Amino acid sequence: MYQLALLFMKFILFSMMGYVAEMIMCCIVEKKLTNRGFLCGPVIPIYGVGSIFLIFFLSPFKESPILVFLLGMIITTVIEYLTSYALEKIFHNKWWDYSNQKYNINGRICLLNSILFGIGSILIIYFINPWISKFLLEIKDNYLIITTIILLIIFIIDTIYSMLVAYSLRNRLIVVEQLKNDKLAKIPGLLEKMLAKQMKKFKGLKKKSPARLLRAFPTLFTSNQKEFDIMKKISLKEKQLKKKRKKQKAKKKKRLTN
Numbered sequence: 001m002y003q004l005a006l007l008f009m010k011f012i013l014f015s016m017m018g019y020v021a022e023m024i025m026c027c028i029v030e031k032k033l034t035n036r037g038f039l040c041g042p043v044i045p046i047y048g049v050g051s052i053f054l055i056f057f058l059s060p061f062k063e064s065p066i067l068v069f070l071l072g073m074i075i076t077t078v079i080e081y082l083t084s085y086a087l088e089k090i091f092h093n094k095w096w097d098y099s100n101q102k103y104n105i106n107g108r109i110c111l112l113n114s115i116l117f118g119i120g121s122i123l124i125i126y127f128i129n130p131w132i133s134k135f136l137l138e139i140k141d142n143y144l145i146i147t148t149i150i151l152l153i154i155f156i157i158d159t160i161y162s163m164l165v166a167y168s169l170r171n172r173l174i175v176v177e178q179l180k181n182d183k184l185a186k187i188p189g190l191l192e193k194m195l196a197k198q199m200k201k202f203k204g205l206k207k208k209s210p211a212r213l214l215r216a217f218p219t220l221f222t223s224n225q226k227e228f229d230i231m232k233k234i235s236l237k238e239k240q241l242k243k244k245r246k247k248q249k250a251k252k253k254k255r256l257t258n
Helices: 002-030 045-061 065-091 111-137 141-180 190-201 208-216 218-222 225-257
Strands: none
Touching (some): 002 045, 002 111, 045 111, 065 111, 065 141
């Protein structure tokens, strides 16, 4: 139990460090603060997973910094590529795109990122992991386990919620993309009804949540701009219909009272 708690705490701490690194990078490039994570909380799990993999696979090669750098590049690049591919297949969206970078593969990975990940691997193996291990070992066993349980519950809730938001967005995009089908496009109001139905399924989700994802992953918007424009038009139509219905109800009440 203690070893699992230790491992999970490392995962969370590395995920948080990745989140901070992404925030700093975006702040420098975009000159504004943006939540760059898939989750609502201040963690980016891909960094946590990548760091744990690096610790397990690279620790035996600690005597050779060059080998740590090269293997770190390979491991983290493979993880990033597979994560990008999996997210695209599951959620029907491209979450990041390095097509404008030199020496990229399908826009999923690029040489610059791989080099940065290699440098990160050196930092993790020789500096960050030893410091984190020392810090965690100084915490009493009971406190560490209790903290782990609390953070695990929060992490699970956040993951489920964020996946529902992403899945909702995926469903809406799929419905709107059907406009490309000439037969469906000729049936008036069908797509509006289908999209409205998808939106109703996720009433419990905050309206701002998909917007947060779009800010965190701008590629989602740029690669589906036409679809989002259609969604906006449909949303405006729905608002106009609601206003019309309210006015009709108000008129009906007036007639009844008179």
